[in-house]
Amino acid sequence: MLLIAILLLAVALLFAGFEMLLVLGVPALAYKQGFWAQLPDAAVVQKIVGGVDHSTLLAIPFFIFAANLMGSGQIARQLLSVVTALVGHAKGGIGHVVVGGSMAFGSVSGSAPATVAAMGRMVYPEMRKAGYSEKFSLGLLVASAETALLIPPSITLIVYGWITGTSIAKLFAGGLAVGLVLGLALAVFVRIQAGRDGVATTPRMPWADRMRAIWAAKWALGMPIIILGGIYSGVITPTEAAAVSVVYAILVEMVVLRTLDWSGLARITEASAINTAIIFVLLAMGGLISFFVTLAQVPSSIIDLLHAVDAGWITFLIVVNICFFIAGMFVDPNSTVLVLVPPLYPVAMAFGIDPVHFGMIVTLNVCLGMITPPFGLDIFVASSTLNKPVNEIIRGVWPFVLLNLIVLLLITYIPQISLFVPRLIYG
Numbered sequence: 001m002l003l004i005a006i007l008l009l010a011v012a013l014l015f016a017g018f019e020m021l022l023v024l025g026v027p028a029l030a031y032k033q034g035f036w037a038q039l040p041d042a043a044v045v046q047k048i049v050g051g052v053d054h055s056t057l058l059a060i061p062f063f064i065f066a067a068n069l070m071g072s073g074q075i076a077r078q079l080l081s082v083v084t085a086l087v088g089h090a091k092g093g094i095g096h097v098v099v100g101g102s103m104a105f106g107s108v109s110g111s112a113p114a115t116v117a118a119m120g121r122m123v124y125p126e127m128r129k130a131g132y133s134e135k136f137s138l139g140l141l142v143a144s145a146e147t148a149l150l151i152p153p154s155i156t157l158i159v160y161g162w163i164t165g166t167s168i169a170k171l172f173a174g175g176l177a178v179g180l181v182l183g184l185a186l187a188v189f190v191r192i193q194a195g196r197d198g199v200a201t202t203p204r205m206p207w208a209d210r211m212r213a214i215w216a217a218k219w220a221l222g223m224p225i226i227i228l229g230g231i232y233s234g235v236i237t238p239t240e241a242a243a244v245s246v247v248y249a250i251l252v253e254m255v256v257l258r259t260l261d262w263s264g265l266a267r268i269t270e271a272s273a274i275n276t277a278i279i280f281v282l283l284a285m286g287g288l289i290s291f292f293v294t295l296a297q298v299p300s301s302i303i304d305l306l307h308a309v310d311a312g313w314i315t316f317l318i319v320v321n322i323c324f325f326i327a328g329m330f331v332d333p334n335s336t337v338l339v340l341v342p343p344l345y346p347v348a349m350a351f352g353i354d355p356v357h358f359g360m361i362v363t364l365n366v367c368l369g370m371i372t373p374p375f376g377l378d379i380f381v382a383s384s385t386l387n388k389p390v391n392e393i394i395r396g397v398w399p400f401v402l403l404n405l406i407v408l409l410l411i412t413y414i415p416q417i418s419l420f421v422p423r424l425i426y427g
Contacts, residue, residue, distance in 0.1 A: 015330075023335070025285045047291045048284045055239060056162045057283065061276040062242030063153050066249045067109030068268045068275075070223070071118035073253035073260050078220035079104040080122060085213035089204040094130045095190035098123050099144045103183050106148025107224040108245065110155045112370050113381045115145040120385040131199045138388060139396030142378045143404070144186055146367035149333075150179030153227055153238060153245075156363050159283070159334060163290065163341050166355040168238045169231055173422040174356045175363065176228075178411055182367070185407050189399070219252045232425060279334055286338030302347050313351040317412050320344055321365060328369020332377055336369060337362065353415075360411055360418040368404045371397045 010027040029044070070076050083100035090096050101123065105115050120141055127137040149156045152172035161168040193199075205213075214221070227245055230236040236244065253260040260268075306316060323344070327336045341362060348358045370378045373394045383390045411417055 023331075025288070029288075044288065047288045050287050052280050052284050052287070054162055056158065056168060057280070059153065059158050059168075059239040059242035060155055060279060061272065062239075062246050063110045063155060063158075064114075064275050064279075065269070065272040066223075066242070066245040067111050067114040067118075068272050069246070069249040069253055069260070070105070070108060071114055072264065072268055073249075074257045075108070075220040075223060075249065075252060076105055076118045077122065078217035079108070080119075081213055082217045082221065085205050085210045089202055090191075091199075091201050092187075092190040092194035093199060093202050094123065094126045095132065095140060095194060095199070096187055098127065098140055099147075099183055099186045099190060102144035103147045103151050103179065104224070106145070106151040106154075106179070108153075108227060109148055110153040110158075112145045112148045112367070112378055115148040116142060116378050116381045117385050119145065120382055124386055131197050132193070133197055134392070135396040136193050136197070136399075137396070138382065138386070138393045139398075139400050140186070140190065142371050142376075142382050142393060142397055143400035144183075145378055146370055146404070147179045147183050147186075149363055149367050149370070150175040150182060150360075152176055152231065153242065154363065155279075156333060156337065156366050157359060158238065159337055160341060160359045160362055162283075163286070163337070164345050164355055164359070166359060167426075170356050170422040170426055171359050172228075172231060172238065173425050174360050174418045177421040178360045178364065178418055181411070181417060182364075182404075182407050185403055186400075189403055219256055222252075223248060282332075282334050282338060286335075286342075289339060290342040302343060303350050306347070313353060314413070316347060316351055317353075317361065320348075320361065321408060321412065324362065324365030325368065325372070328365060328376075329372050330375055331369075332375075333366045333369055336366060354419060356422050357415045357418045361408070364404070364408045364411055368401065368408065371404070372401060373397070 009030060010023055013023045013026060080097065080101040083104055084097050087096040087100050088094070098119065102115050102119055105118055106112075109115060109118075124137060124141055127140070128134065132140075148154070152175055154172070154175050157171040157175050158168060160166065161171050223245060226248060227241045230241050230244070231238055250260075250265070254265065311319075323340055324336065327340060331339070345355075345358065349355070370376055373379065376397070379390060379393050379397065382388065382393050
């Protein structure tokens with residue numbers, strides 16, 4: 001009864017509009033007082049501090065800082081120009097550029113909201129000019145940004161790896177494959193919609209012009225090469241790659257391209273620090289929640305229940321997807337991972353599910369939550385960036401929610417998609 005009361009308290013705080021810090025923290029502390037009163041307060045503080053005391057998490061502030069630097073400078077625009085030169089002539093034109101550009105920016109940012117903000121101002125007017133409907137243009141922009149949570153370096157995968165102890169490098173390898181699958185699905189949808197909207201195909205750019213566009217963007221292309229090449233070759237760790245990306249972005253934007261001055265750097269640093277603080281406060285509360293989930297033996301209770309109804313791994317993954325889908329409608333992505341992964345991950349391991357495969361399922365569900373009304377985070381970022389009503393954007397995302405569900409089912413029940421690249425690289 002106490003546990004049910006605690007859950008009801010969390011739901012009440014959520015719908016009352018309290019900050020997620022309080023939605024997660026107050027029920028956790030209430031649970032401690034009601035059920036684990038004998039637990040010393042010092043132990044609770046230790047778990048809260050321990051929730052962020054991990055070297056792996058250092059990658060998060062660095063990637064956030066690098067993403068803000070690139071979005072405010074020229075690196076994002078140069079990456080988009082390369083994608084335009086390579087795929088802009090395909091049927092669907094600018095629609096493919098949106099998908100490819102989001103994947104390219106995601107490969108150096110790891111943040112879906114940052115991708116929406118950076119891409120929105122650059123590509124939305126071009127989509128409308130090309131003939132795409134407003135509804136489809138808004139939906140594609142928001143949905144394409146999801147690939148940033150899968151294409152390395154993904155902040156969501158870093159958080160999942162920290163919670164579960166799964167290799168970040170292997171998660172990045174799996175995320176690359178799954179991100180490409182999602183990008184391909186979006187590209188197919190773009191091609192179909194281009195025919196419906198009568199979007200004209202632009203002339204194919206000569207290879208000489210493509211090479212010039214690639215050369216002009218050489219400094220921007222250096223970023224994903226350093227990050228992905230360094231991690232997959234084993235030369236640097238994901239955390240080291242994050243630090244290198246910040247130094248590289250500052251040097252390119254301030255010294256080479258000269259698009260950023262000291263006042264701009266100070267402004268971006270302040271914004272990045274605020275974003276980092278918000279995430280780390282939630283991670284601290286997540287450490288406490290994970291501790292209480294273990295003490296209460298929630299995973300064992302779930303396993304016993306599934307065994308009692310003779311449920312297998314297929315049924316379990318259906319339950320996982322349903323839980324994440326509902327949570328994604330109301331809770332921000334990091335909080336969803338912090339609350340649901342600790343009790344569900346041990347159950348997944350008991351069913352013999354590969355931790356990388358389970359990480360891909362979790363991350364795809366988080367992607368879906370980013371665009372699912374009523375509180376999909378990317379919907380509000382797009383509304384703020386483009387000055388469009390939220391309801392207008394919501395009307396455009398529904399076809400992409402269905403597309404995501406189809407991709408999610410493929411990834412859930414065909415583990416080889418998630419595991420092929422990690423096994424190819426790491427054995």
